[in-house]
Amino acid sequence: MMKILLFLHLVLLSVWLGCVLVEAIYEHSIEKTDAMRIFVSRLHWTTDKFIEIPAFVGVLLTGAVMATQVPLTPLLTLQILFGLTAIVFNAICVYLVVRRLRHAEALEFDVWAWEAIDHKQHLYGAVVLIELVLALSIGGYLYVAA
Numbered sequence: 001m002m003k004i005l006l007f008l009h010l011v012l013l014s015v016w017l018g019c020v021l022v023e024a025i026y027e028h029s030i031e032k033t034d035a036m037r038i039f040v041s042r043l044h045w046t047t048d049k050f051i052e053i054p055a056f057v058g059v060l061l062t063g064a065v066m067a068t069q070v071p072l073t074p075l076l077t078l079q080i081l082f083g084l085t086a087i088v089f090n091a092i093c094v095y096l097v098v099r100r101l102r103h104a105e106a107l108e109f110d111v112w113a114w115e116a117i118d119h120k121q122h123l124y125g126a127v128v129l130i131e132l133v134l135a136l137s138i139g140g141y142l143y144v145a146a
């Protein structure tokens with residue numbers, strides 16, 4: 001059962017990490033026009049609700065089940081903390097993505113409000129990426145060392 005959970009956890013983690021990387025690419029490669037801001041706002045929300053949210057919720061659930069099955073070592077605890085931090089910051093990013101979309105779809109597009117939320121969402125997204133890589137690195141070390 002643990003092998004199946006670990007496999008599922010890694011698949012979901014891979015989907016989540018890939019999603020974060022693809023979002024970063026399209027977020028940072030758009031032209032600074034209202035039409036592109038609106039387009040990327042819609043695209044990001046669609047990606048979040050159909051791919052990213054299910055992936056990180058799945059990582060949380062599989063990780064929680066696996067954590068109850070093994071003794072917690074200091075390194076495993078650190079890995080879990082990095083993973084949980086990534087999940088919390090990603091949940092905040094989802095909130096910001098929805099707020100940004102509301103600004104993009106408002107009758108009068110407020111580019112300044114959109115840009116402020118966009119900037120904050122990118123900062124939080126960077127934290128997600130760093131925490132994911134740290135958790136994955138520790139997990140890889142723990143897997144190889146076992």
